[in-house]
Amino acid sequence: MNEELTGDAAAAAARHARYGKLPERIRFEEMTEGVEAGPSDGTRASYDPAGTWKYYSCLALDLGL
Incomplete structure (x- = not known):
């Protein structure tokens, strides 16, 4: 019963x-x-153009030019 294995085997x-x-x-x-979405107060999805200056980065403004 002890057979010798060849190649691929x-x-x-x-x-x-x-x-x-x-x-x-x-x-x-x-x-x-599946997870139900929680209640949304709208603050994450809303866009406020007047408040975007807080996140705007400009090298010229940072250097005071």
């Missing part, structure tokens, strides 16, 4: 001995999660 046996088997597949439904 020997490589496959060595690979299996070294790495074992692959993990089980994960279904797509198990990878995703």
Whole structure:
């Protein structure tokens, strides 16, 4: 019963001995999660043109030119 492995079979046996088997597949439904969005007060999504100067960066203004 002790057969000698040749070529591809020997490589496959060595690979299996070294790495074992692959993990089980994960279904797509198990990878995703549905979450309800929380209440929004509108501050994150709103755009205020008068308040954008706080975040504007200009090298000429920083250097006082």
